[in-house]
Amino acid sequence: MLTEIPKLFKIYSKHCTNLQRIIQDTQNKIDDISNTLYSVCDIKDDILQSGIDTLYPNLDKIPTFLVFGQTCHAKASFVNLLLGQHLLPCFSSNWRYVTITYGTSRNLRLTLHREIEIVEKLHAHDASWIVVPEADIQRRDDENLLDHCPWLEIELPQAMLKENVNIIVPPDIEMAQLSENISKHFDNVLPIIVYAISEEILTDSNIQEIRKLKDMYKVPFLFVNISATKASTESLTESEQHLIECNRSKKTSKLHNLRDQLVRLGFLDDIENIKTDKMMKAKCICVLDTLICDKKINEELYLYLSAVIRSTAFNVAVKLSEIHNKCLRKFIMRAFDMAREIQITPKRIEYAQKIELQLYDTLMLIACEQQEEITAIIQRTLLDMKSNVAEVLEGYNQNNSNRQLNSKTATMEIQQLVLRKLNTSVATQIVQSVGCLHESFTGTLQRCLESLEKNCHEVEGNLSASDAVKQIITAAYNVDLNSSASFSIVHTLMDRLKALLTTFALPWSPSGQVHCNLQWQLQVATNMIEKLSASKLAKNICVQFKEHIKSSHEAFQQAIRSLDHQLSGQLEQTEEQRIAIRKKHAPRFARLALESTSLCDLFRYGKPKQIKEIGRGQYGVVYACEPWGDVKVCAIKSVVPPDDRHWNDLAMEFFYTRTIPEHPRIVKLRGSVIDYKYGGGSSPAVLLVMERMTRDLYCGLRCGLSWIIRLKIAIDVIEGIRYLHSQGLVHRDIKLKNVLLDAEDRAKLTDFGFCIPEAMMSGSIVGTPVHMAPELLSGRYDAKVDVYAFGILFWYICSGQVKLPNHFDQFQTRSSCGIVLKKV
Numbered sequence: 001m002l003t004e005i006p007k008l009f010k011i012y013s014k015h016c017t018n019l020q021r022i023i024q025d026t027q028n029k030i031d032d033i034s035n036t037l038y039s040v041c042d043i044k045d046d047i048l049q050s051g052i053d054t055l056y057p058n059l060d061k062i063p064t065f066l067v068f069g070q071t072c073h074a075k076a077s078f079v080n081l082l083l084g085q086h087l088l089p090c091f092s093s094n095w096r097y098v099t100i101t102y103g104t105s106r107n108l109r110l111t112l113h114r115e116i117e118i119v120e121k122l123h124a125h126d127a128s129w130i131v132v133p134e135a136d137i138q139r140r141d142d143e144n145l146l147d148h149c150p151w152l153e154i155e156l157p158q159a160m161l162k163e164n165v166n167i168i169v170p171p172d173i174e175m176a177q178l179s180e181n182i183s184k185h186f187d188n189v190l191p192i193i194v195y196a197i198s199e200e201i202l203t204d205s206n207i208q209e210i211r212k213l214k215d216m217y218k219v220p221f222l223f224v225n226i227s228a229t230k231a232s233t234e235s236l237t238e239s240e241q242h243l244i245e246c247n248r249s250k251k252t253s254k255l256h257n258l259r260d261q262l263v264r265l266g267f268l269d270d271i272e273n274i275k276t277d278k279m280m281k282a283k284c285i286c287v288l289d290t291l292i293c294d295k296k297i298n299e300e301l302y303l304y305l306s307a308v309i310r311s312t313a314f315n316v317a318v319k320l321s322e323i324h325n326k327c328l329r330k331f332i333m334r335a336f337d338m339a340r341e342i343q344i345t346p347k348r349i350e351y352a353q354k355i356e357l358q359l360y361d362t363l364m365l366i367a368c369e370q371q372e373e374i375t376a377i378i379q380r381t382l383l384d385m386k387s388n389v390a391e392v393l394e395g396y397n398q399n400n401s402n403r404q405l406n407s408k409t410a411t412m413e414i415q416q417l418v419l420r421k422l423n424t425s426v427a428t429q430i431v432q433s434v435g436c437l438h439e440s441f442t443g444t445l446q447r448c449l450e451s452l453e454k455n456c457h458e459v460e461g462n463l464s465a466s467d468a469v470k471q472i473i474t475a476a477y478n479v480d481l482n483s484s485a486s487f488s489i490v491h492t493l494m495d496r497l498k499a500l501l502t503t504f505a506l507p508w509s510p511s512g513q514v515h516c517n518l519q520w521q522l523q524v525a526t527n528m529i530e531k532l533s534a535s536k537l538a539k540n541i542c543v544q545f546k547e548h549i550k551s552s553h554e555a556f557q558q559a560i561r562s563l564d565h566q567l568s569g570q571l572e573q574t575e576e577q578r579i580a581i582r583k584k585h586a587p588r589f590a591r592l593a594l595e596s597t598s599l600c601d602l603f604r605y606g607k608p609k610q611i612k613e614i615g616r617g618q619y620g621v622v623y624a625c626e627p628w629g630d631v632k633v634c635a636i637k638s639v640v641p642p643d644d645r646h647w648n649d650l651a652m653e654f655f656y657t658r659t660i661p662e663h664p665r666i667v668k669l670r671g672s673v674i675d676y677k678y679g680g681g682s683s684p685a686v687l688l689v690m691e692r693m694t695r696d697l698y699c700g701l702r703c704g705l706s707w708i709i710r711l712k713i714a715i716d717v718i719e720g721i722r723y724l725h726s727q728g729l730v731h732r733d734i735k736l737k738n739v740l741l742d743a744e745d746r747a748k749l750t751d752f753g754f755c756i757p758e759a760m761m762s763g764s765i766v767g768t769p770v771h772m773a774p775e776l777l778s779g780r781y782d783a784k785v786d787v788y789a790f791g792i793l794f795w796y797i798c799s800g801q802v803k804l805p806n807h808f809d810q811f812q813t814r815s816s817c818g819i820v821l822k823k824v
């Protein structure tokens with residue numbers, strides 16, 4: 001297995017390159033979005049905020065074993081085992097920093113900070129060497145370990161190191177000294193922390209060292225139990241020696257003792273080492289602190305490393321997949337919104353025009369019809385006032401009984417008072433007739449206009465449509481329906497009547513001073529009431545109403561025309577953007593999502609293993625395959641997209657299928673893996689993993705199915721179609737071969753190659769001819785095409801056989817139809 005380790009790192013490096021390409025692609029696509037797709041710029045912001053830029057540098061980090069340990073002997077033993085050769089001297093101490101990297105030949109040198117070579121003669125330079133000479137690895141007494149210390153760099157032509165893997169062995173010094181400068185050297189590496197243990201148990205200083213290291217590196221540790229040639233207990237405290245003695249007397253093994261101690265200290269979980277198959281099953285790849293024994297290093301180190309590097313790549317792939325899928329969902333939602341906007345805007349304009357016209361007609365009618373009513377109201381009110389003039393003057397009298405006033409002013413005051421009373425009375429009655437307008441016209445119409453005007457600019461000097469409508473209503477009665485209506489009306493009538501006063505030439509008292517006594521006041525008021533003509537007043541009011549309504553109506557029509565013009569321009573752009581999303585951006589992100597999600601599946605479950613071919617369609621071959629992840633009975637559909645368009649189509653299919661929530665009548669897509677080596681690497685194959693069914697309905701009918709079973713199948717298919725439609729999806733290829741049966745002959749729908757949300761449909765003519773609804777040929781169709789296709793399917797189900805009636809024969813194959821069937 002140790003010989004397999006280089007392969008592991010080779011695969012890891014390939015995954016990193018692949019992930020980096022996907023990240024780069026994603027970033028290029030983000031740039032493209034910001035240049036061309038102004039309406040979805042928030043998607044770009046989302047991606048940038050997701051921290052995608054931090055992913056790339058992580059993949060550039062060089063996997064590096066950081067070998068710590070109880071003794072130099074333990075560290076040297078581990079390194080020698082790892083490299084499969086006796087490189088480091090096992091029985092020496094006082095080491096320098098040692099780094100081991102790949103070189104085409106064995107080489108040894110001293111460097112400062114791994115950057116500047118120190119010109120110094122080493123013992124290894126004198127003769128050829130196998131084991132690093134002790135004198136070269138040992139630091140001199142005067143060597144400073146903190147800053148500018150010499151590092152011993154070993155270059156070695158070794159398979160694992162060749163895969164860009166390094167080994168660093170920090171010197172055997174007090175942790176306090178080491179921790180100062182150790183982290184700055186190892187920032188840029190992907191650390192694989194090893195702690196080699198050669199003694200029976202960890203000493204207090206070992207425990208402290210591990211705690212410090214764990215604080216520095218928040219990653220799992222690999223503890224390696226090195227079989228000691230001679231366990232030395234001299235350096236141990238009394239209680240440690242006692243523990244060893246106790247365990248010896250219990251005849252427990254060293255590994256056992258060590259595991260107990262590590263568990264007790266919280267350095268290991270209290271379970272057996274996690275085995276690969278358990279990790280496979282886990283939804284994420286978890287790497288735990290692990291203890292392995294040098295005797296089993298071959299197998300156990302491989303498993304551990306495999307989990308470490310898979311989990312590193314997996315974490316990046318998960319992050320990428322989240323970003324891609326989130327963007328794709330946003331694109332699809334945006335396409336939905338755009339389609340809705342394109343559909344609904346002209347309808348909204350139509351609605352606004354219709355309702356405004358109704359409003360206009362109604363108000364005109366009210367103005368005409370109410371002239372008589374207003375006349376009657378005014379007449380009644382005037383009569384009331386005349387028979388009760390004293391009441392009209394009530395408040396005035398109390399305040400003015402002894403005032404000496406100019407006769408003109410006093411007359412004006414009394415006339416105003418009469419008018420106020422008249423207005424209040426008339427206005428209260430008219431308000432009731434306008435109240436209904438509030439409910440029936442203003443609410444919905446106003447909201448509709450506001451939503452249309454939301455993104456439009458106002459034409460200078462012109463009223464907006466919503467303002468024009470407001471004016472139609474307020475111009476009629478000057479009613480501000482949101483505030484006190486009757487109050488506004490009083491003011492309006494006041495203004496109107498004041499204007500009329502001049503035209504009616506009301507009687508004036510002789511000029512000069514008058515004594516404003518009650519009799520005189522009654523006389524003025526009665527004169528005024530008598531002179532007021534109810535019909536003239538009413539007519540005048542109504543004429544003015546009509547004029548205002550008409551001019552506001554004209555303003556509205558002009559505003560809505562300009563709004564319509566602006567919106568049509570905007571909708572053209574929206575349609576262009578929708579097409580760009582549907583044809584370009586969404587499929588590109590779908591492809592990225594397919595790649596990143598497939599990598600997650602690959603890291604989690606590995607590549608599915610084919611057993612045998614079980615079916616073949618136009619676009620791929622279906623195989624039975626061995627259990628994969630938690631899918632015990634599974635099938636894979638292997639599809640080799642010949643060009644970018646097919647790649648994108650497949651990616652969209654994959655996205656829709658994978659995101660459909662599980663349903664008993666839909667064949668669940670469990671995952672996917674891209675086989676980049678397929679076709680010698682020139683044409684990768686996408687392996688779509690799904691649950692394996694027993695046969696398709698075509699086979700079922702040919703073998704014969706009872707009427708009751710066929711009926712059940714028909715109901716299953718309906719449930720499946722209904723479910724897809726409820727998810728906003730249209731299948732577009734319902735046919736016998738896309739209905740799969742399980743062992744109990746219950747049916748599920750499969751093959752979502754043409755399945756698409758309605759908003760993303762472009763009217764492409766797709767499907768299987770005999771099942772295609774006639775409107776499909778026109779390119780203008782909706783979810784009902786599935787209902788038609790089910791009708792044909794039901795014909796087969798009822799007839800219990802797969803042969804078509806004679807007049808359908810000409811459509812029996814796709815090619816005979818003469819239609820170029822294409823996916824969207």
Ligand SMILES: Nc1ncnc2c1ncn2[C@@H]1O[C@H](COP(=O)(O)OP(=O)(O)OP(=O)(O)O)[C@@H](O)[C@H]1O
Nearest residue numbers: 615616617618619620622635691692693696737751
């Ligand atoms: N999950 C599955 N379990 C068992 N058999 C399957 C499964 N999926 C597909 N098959 C079999 O493989 C055949 C080919 O399936 P596939 O989906 O590739 O093509 P198709 O639907 O027949 O044709 P087309 O590619 O033109 O849509 C099916 O007819 C069915 O018999």
